[in-house]
Amino acid sequence: MNYQGSCHCGHIKFEVEGTLTGAMSCNCSFCQRKGSLMWFVPRESLSLLTPESNASTYEFNKHVIKHQFCAICGIHPYGEATDPKGNRMAAINIRCLEGIDLESVPVTHYDGRSR
Ligand SMILES: [Zn+2]
Numbered sequence: 001m002n003y004q005g006s007c008h009c010g011h012i013k014f015e016v017e018g019t020l021t022g023a024m025s026c027n028c029s030f031c032q033r034k035g036s037l038m039w040f041v042p043r044e045s046l047s048l049l050t051p052e053s054n055a056s057t058y059e060f061n062k063h064v065i066k067h068q069f070c071a072i073c074g075i076h077p078y079g080e081a082t083d084p085k086g087n088r089m090a091a092i093n094i095r096c097l098e099g100i101d102l103e104s105v106p107v108t109h110y111d112g113r114s115r
Pocket residue numbers: 007008009010011012070071072073074075
């Protein structure tokens with residue numbers, strides 16, 4: 001399945017290849033404020049349709065995750081990180097994907113509880 005995504009103003013556009021079976025709600029100090037629902041995919045499953053430099057990067061704590069956001073509209077469509085095995089991963093904010101029914105996606109909370 002191919003999903004189309006973007007920030008609000010369209011400065012960042014992307015495609016994700018994969019099967020969306022669930023998302024994670026993280027309660028870290030950043031995600032709690034942002035309210036994003038994250039779907040982890042291999043980085044190569046994420047194809048940016050706009051230049052990579054269109055995204056601004058925010059890092060905090062140990063700087064292991066690059067939180068990518070649009071400096072124009074302020075939306076955070078995805079993040080990038082490397083998992084413990086050294087694989088490049090992307091965390092897609094599924095709220096930025098088109099044509100999905102958010103209510104039908106099972107959400108796992110950071111502490112492991114399901115909704
Ligand atoms: Zn934007």
